[in-house]
Amino acid sequence: MQFDVVNFVPLAVLIPFFGAAFAFAFYRNQATQKAITIGALIITVVLEIVLLSEVWHGGTHAVQLAGWPAPFGISMVIDRFAALMLVVSSIITLAVLLYAVGQGAAEEKNDSGPVSIFYPTFLILVAGVSNAFLAGDLFNLYVGFEIFLTASYVLLTLGGGEARIRAGVTYVVVSILSSMLFLITIGLMYAATGTVNLADLALKITELDHGTQLMLHVMLLVAFGIKAAVFPLAFWLPDSYPTAPAPVTAVFAGLLTKVGIYAMIRTETLLFPGERINTVLMVVAALTMIVGILGALAQSDIKRMLSFTLISHIGYLVFGLALSSVIGMAATIYYVAHHITIQTTLFLVTGLIERRAGTSNVDKLGGLARISPVLAILFFLPAMNLAGIPPFSGFVGKLGMMQGGIAENTWITWTLVFASVLTSLLTLLAVARIWARGFWRKAEDVEKPERILIQKSLAHARAANKRLLPAAMVAPTALLVAMSLAFTVFAGPLMNFSRAAAQDMYERTPYLEAVLGEDRVDGVRDELVEFTTGYVIDLDTDDDGAAEFAPVRTSLQPDMETDDRGFTRVEIDEQADPAEGGDQ
Structure with a gap:
């Protein structure tokens, strides 16, 4: 029997899933839970890197579970896009977990009961995300969504607190509404075509009349748009994410909305190719960019500001999708991997700022560059990357989308190019304000500074860094900063890979x-x-x-x-x- 590594694709879901069950069995021993969770994620990362190398040159592969042929059985499909998303997401979740361990976010004192559930819940979330990326049918995609959404409910409310519970309720209600719409759409598609397999649907959905196709198309877009937080369906995000601990917020902001974007890209290119509603998508993209970044400029809390920039940069991804060109899609694939890394990194850095300064409110921050040069570097690099300053990877991805828009040469694509440039400039303004107030100005110039910022001397202040900024938290953050720089250094090969995926x-x-x-x-x-x-x-x-x-x-x-x-x-x-x- 010939060995084929692609047959191990289901393990990308099963390893974290069974790892969660194994970790829960040791609910009274968090050290063992910690070791199991980290080990499971390391194995998952290695497996997914091997799978990525396989599809890099080998193209698309499908695994039919239990031997049932498609469209009757469950298909797991891995192509270049899915493999890239798997690798990036698994590295991100591993780094966030190490950060959480360093912070103590997973310790019993932060749990809501006598049974420790942080580690198994985190692995369940990873399993659900991986399942969504590999799903070859709509129902299995729905199952993946529900797995990681259920885990996210627990992580969001872990530790209690009125603000966190309130945010969790909002998140749960919106997610349930989105899931209900998605499930209804799946039922309608099955009733109309007799299948939910994506490949089979791609062939059969063309037999439906245009009105039915348009209805199903719009319903899917709305369901995924809520999960991806596109305008005007993003109202829930700024109030939900900032209330959670930094590592939880980081993985939510960096990863969960991108699963919605992934689903949009997959269904748009496979089930509904063409330009039927691209104009609508372009309008949504422009509004998402502009409204999101204007909301960011109005914030004084860094976490809320980053939540709004998250929304605005989702607009870039919708822009690239709406272009229906290979360069636009290639730039989108590259940019989504870049943005997962950058957004996660910035939320982790914000957690470090909050720990060192006692607050994430820029009006109460000052002197951080002098107190902790390392923290300043960890913020500055991803912040400039987010703004799209050359030669960072954010600039590379945005430039590709703008090239696609210019090539289309229509009034609406030129409008989107203008909106993209404006959003980048306003993003630069937002992060520059954080830098100027939080890092550059002196702590003595702050009107009501936190007491933790006021030290007898610079030596005393930097001595406090060892206690307030432990290496176990700084190291994973630095790893993600390095990963974001790798997107810049290897932009050429990654864009070539993205082009092949888009093709x-x-x-x-x-x-x-x-x-x-x-x-x-x-x-x-x-x-x-x-x-x-x-x-x-x-x-x-x-x-x-x-x-x-x-x-x-x-x-x-x-x-x-x-x-x-x-x-x-x-x-x-x-x-x-x-x-x-x-x-x-």
């Missing part, structure tokens, strides 16, 4: 063939041509991804012609009958 997603055949088999896809290949129209493609595959647009080796568009720029836009004559040899 596969827009071509669709790699996913469909992996799940359904080549014979099934060959039978409908002609019908797939129509639904790959409108995508700007660079047919030069010999430039190693150096071209402005992603190289696409497309088997679905054999009749495409390149223009004088070397790019191709497929156009379909809607009056032509493919059966009669109409020009595709």
